[in-house]
Amino acid sequence: MIIAHLGPLAASIFSLIAIVSLLLSFVMLGSRWLRHYLYAFAAQSWLIAILSASVGYYANFPELYLIAILTFLFRGLLLPYLLLRIVRRLSVPRELHEILRPSSSLVVGALGVVFALAVAHNISAELNLAGTIVVLALTVMLSMKLIGFLILAARQEAVSQILGLLILENGIFLGSQILVPGMPLLLEVVILFDLLIVVACFGVLVRYLMAHAGTTSSRDLRRLVG
Amino acid sequence: MLALALITVLAPAAAILLIGVTRHPRLAAFLNLAAAVVSFLAALPLPVLTTMRGPHLFWSGSIIVDRLGAWVQLCTSIVYLLSSIYAVGYMRMLDEEARLPRFYALFAGFGLTTLVGPMMNNPGLYWIAIELTTLVSTFLVAFERAPEAIEAGWKYIIVVSGGISLALLGTVLSYWNGSFVLGPRYDMTWASLARAAPHTDPMLALLSFLLVLIGFGTKVGLAPMHTWLPDAHSEGPAPVSAMLSGALLNTAMIGIVRYLALADQAGVGRISHSVLIALGVFSLFVAALFIVRQEGIKRLMAYSSVEHMGVIALGFGFGGPFGIAGALYHMMNHSLNKSLMFFGAGNVMRSYGTKEISHIGGVGLRFPVMGALWLAGAVAITGAPPFGLFQAEFSTLRGGLATGHVLPVLIMVVLLIVIFIGFLNHFRVMYYESSIAPAAEAGALSVWCTVPMWCALAPLLVLGLWWPEAIWNYFGTIAHVLGGAR
Numbered sequence: 075m076i077i078a079h080l081g082p083l084a085a086s087i088f089s090l091i092a093i094v095s096l097l098l099s100f101v102m103l104g105s106r107w108l109r110h111y112l113y114a115f116a117a118q119s120w121l122i123a124i125l126s127a128s129v130g131y132y133a134n135f136p137e138l139y140l141i142a143i144l145t146f147l148f149r150g151l152l153l154p155y156l157l158l159r160i161v162r163r164l165s166v167p168r169e170l171h172e173i174l175r176p177s178s179s180l181v182v183g184a185l186g187v188v189f190a191l192a193v194a195h196n197i198s199a200e201l202n203l204a205g206t207i208v209v210l211a212l213t214v215m216l217s218m219k220l221i222g223f224l225i226l227a228a229r230q231e232a233v234s235q236i237l238g239l240l241i242l243e244n245g246i247f248l249g250s251q252i253l254v255p256g257m258p259l260l261l262e263v264v265i266l267f268d269l270l271i272v273v274a275c276f277g278v279l280v281r282y283l284m285a286h287a288g289t290t291s292s293r294d295l296r297r298l299v300g
Numbered sequence: 301m302l303a304l305a306l307i308t309v310l311a312p313a314a315a316i317l318l319i320g321v322t323r324h325p326r327l328a329a330f331l332n333l334a335a336a337v338v339s340f341l342a343a344l345p346l347p348v349l350t351t352m353r354g355p356h357l358f359w360s361g362s363i364i365v366d367r368l369g370a371w372v373q374l375c376t377s378i379v380y381l382l383s384s385i386y387a388v389g390y391m392r393m394l395d396e397e398a399r400l401p402r403f404y405a406l407f408a409g410f411g412l413t414t415l416v417g418p419m420m421n422n423p424g425l426y427w428i429a430i431e432l433t434t435l436v437s438t439f440l441v442a443f444e445r446a447p448e449a450i451e452a453g454w455k456y457i458i459v460v461s462g463g464i465s466l467a468l469l470g471t472v473l474s475y476w477n478g479s480f481v482l483g484p485r486y487d488m489t490w491a492s493l494a495r496a497a498p499h500t501d502p503m504l505a506l507l508s509f510l511l512v513l514i515g516f517g518t519k520v521g522l523a524p525m526h527t528w529l530p531d532a533h534s535e536g537p538a539p540v541s542a543m544l545s546g547a548l549l550n551t552a553m554i555g556i557v558r559y560l561a562l563a564d565q566a567g568v569g570r571i572s573h574s575v576l577i578a579l580g581v582f583s584l585f586v587a588a589l590f591i592v593r594q595e596g597i598k599r600l601m602a603y604s605s606v607e608h609m610g611v612i613a614l615g616f617g618f619g620g621p622f623g624i625a626g627a628l629y630h631m632m633n634h635s636l637n638k639s640l641m642f643f644g645a646g647n648v649m650r651s652y653g654t655k656e657i658s659h660i661g662g663v664g665l666r667f668p669v670m671g672a673l674w675l676a677g678a679v680a681i682t683g684a685p686p687f688g689l690f691q692a693e694f695s696t697l698r699g700g701l702a703t704g705h706v707l708p709v710l711i712m713v714v715l716l717i718v719i720f721i722g723f724l725n726h727f728r729v730m731y732y733e734s735s736i737a738p739a740a741e742a743g744a745l746s747v748w749c750t751v752p753m754w755c756a757l758a759p760l761l762v763l764g765l766w767w768p769e770a771i772w773n774y775f776g777t778i779a780h781v782l783g784g785a786r
Contacts, residue, residue: 200503201480219469226462235458242465250472256485257475258424265428265468272461275435279457282442282450292458295451298531300590300599 467515
């Protein structure tokens with residue numbers, strides 16, 4: 075494992091980026107303005123791009139520079155722009171009926187992080203990697219998963235749900251840059267494009283939702299039961 | 301062999317292009333149909349070729365044509381063919397002439413992505429293929445643009461994308477696990493992961509298997525991750541429902557099966573199999589509850605899909621030659637049978653103009669031939685002899701007993717009986733409770749709507765009466781490769 079045995083400088087840079095990204099997902103949890111979600115998501119994507127570049131530099135995986143550029147362009151600029159357009163067109167600037175208030179969801183999110191830390195700690199102890207960056211990477215990866223699912227469950231605006239999904243994938247991206255930087259390049263490039271398609275699809279679906287169901291809140295989607 | 305495998309995929313791709321160029325509704329239907337015929341003809345000899353020449357890798361190991369994949373491709377291409385035939389007749393009833401080219405392009409795209417999945421030798425690319433099936437089929441589910449259809453499409457894409465991201469996490473973790481053995485940079489294939497598996501960390505292997513199981517299990521429709529399935533299956537046009545149920549679910553199941561083999565190799569097979577069995581039993585349980593009290597005709601079929609995916613999961617969970625053979629045989633029979641059921645449901649829904657079981661009556665009187673086919677299909681899908689699913693379920697039960705899973709087998713039998721009674725009771729209401737007089741104008745169904753039902757029922761009967769030894773041996777080899785001889 076190369077990454078686990080890096081110098082202290084590299085390790086602290088990676089840790090810093092990972093922790094700030096985690097904090098940014100708490101920003102999304104704690105806000106009810108859709109626009110803030112978007113800015114936090116964009117900032118998180120930029121951080122991931124920086125992370126890719128620095129992993130590429132320190133661990134000597136030059137292909138990660140390409141990933142960094144693509145991440146910055148697609149996830150950092152294009153996706154937030156597309157989503158911003160959706161938000162503008164919908165004229166729904168904020169969550170109206172949240173199931174969990176932002177303050178309560180912050181607490182639940184924090185519990186999620188504790189749980190993720192416990193899992194990450196066990197795994198890395200099993201692999202004799204306790205005390206390395208691996209623990210942090212796993213924690214951030216798993217807790218961003220949990221936070222993403224929390225947003226999916228507790229928020230009802232269409233755009234928030236799209237962002238919930240994007241956080242799920244951001245977590246995987248962030249973790250995999252640190253854990254498996256050598257994962258085949260093709261795969262990561264395709265996943266980036268894939269995301270773009272996802273958001274394009276969502277854009278169309280949101281338009282449908284507006285036009286035919288008359289709302290973009292999943293609260294009102296409850297005809298199909300049983 | 302490569303040529304054939306590629307033709308199965310290239311035919312729908314060509315159809316998409318041509319439909320995009322011509323944009324003519326009638327022509328689009330036949331282009332899609334032609335693509336389906338070509339890809340069926342190309343998929344047909346694949347199992348034979350893989351038997352004769354063994355599994356093959358192509359394009360520096362990115363494409364795999366093995367027995368398991370070839371079998372699933374065959375099942376998929378059959379459903380694609382049947383539902384393409386059916387679509388010609390069904391889509392004319394919808395009165396959406398202008399949007400038909402788009403429908404058929406998407407439909408061919410759906411066929412394409414489901415056929416690509418089993419060929420992927422790279423678990424990551426397989427994941428992408430599955431993700432693409434979701435994106436394409438969402439628009440097919442929401443095609444009719446009623447508020448319910450939009451709701452179903454939205455639920456479908458949110459639930460499945462969320463679930464499948466867990467599978468991506470599992471994929472990343474299993475690559476990471478392998479990197480302790482094979483070094484930080486290696487080719488990601490099923491074979492390389494299997495090579496690394498015996499030396500990897502069991503706990504991490506178990507974690508990644510569970511994540512993958514939940515992830516692809518969402519796509520397969522195993523309870524409790526099945527919530528999108530009844531909505532999507534009931535709101536899409538009938539040919540789409542048939543594809544979702546008969547083709548897509550199998551394609552997603554193959555991922556679980558391949559990861560299960562990896563978990564076996566990593567020494568966590570016992571617990572992985574138990575979890576799969578538990579999910580299978582729970583799916584049967586949930587399906588039984590909802591089938592008994594169901595009111596919507598296509599939702600009934602959808603819950604029956606949950607049931608059958610549960611049975612397939614049980615077959616692979618039991619393992620052993622009988623369990624695996626039962627599950628694979630079940631895939632084929634379920635694909636045929638569920639297509640038949642959705643075609644019948646589509647015909648009935650269009651003729652009576654309702655989705656409610658209670659508003660449908662006297663089907664047998666109004667449609668003597670189609671009604672008889674549909675009723676035979678209903679008997680078959682509940683696992684009654686002399687149809688194929690009986691053989692498959694029987695073999696699964698034998699597999700369960702042979703591997704010592706007595707309790708799950710008992711529960712499975714009880715639930716199957718409950719489902720048998722509940723399911724056929726709805727058909728009794730629709731056929732023999734003639735409180736609802738059949739509507740006066742008996743609009744005749746087009747031939748396109750009944751021919752695929754014949755084409756599905758005939759092989760179902762043959763496979764029920766005669767399980768060819770060649771197929772049995774074919775499954776035996778797959779079971780051996782998957783490490784089923786535990």
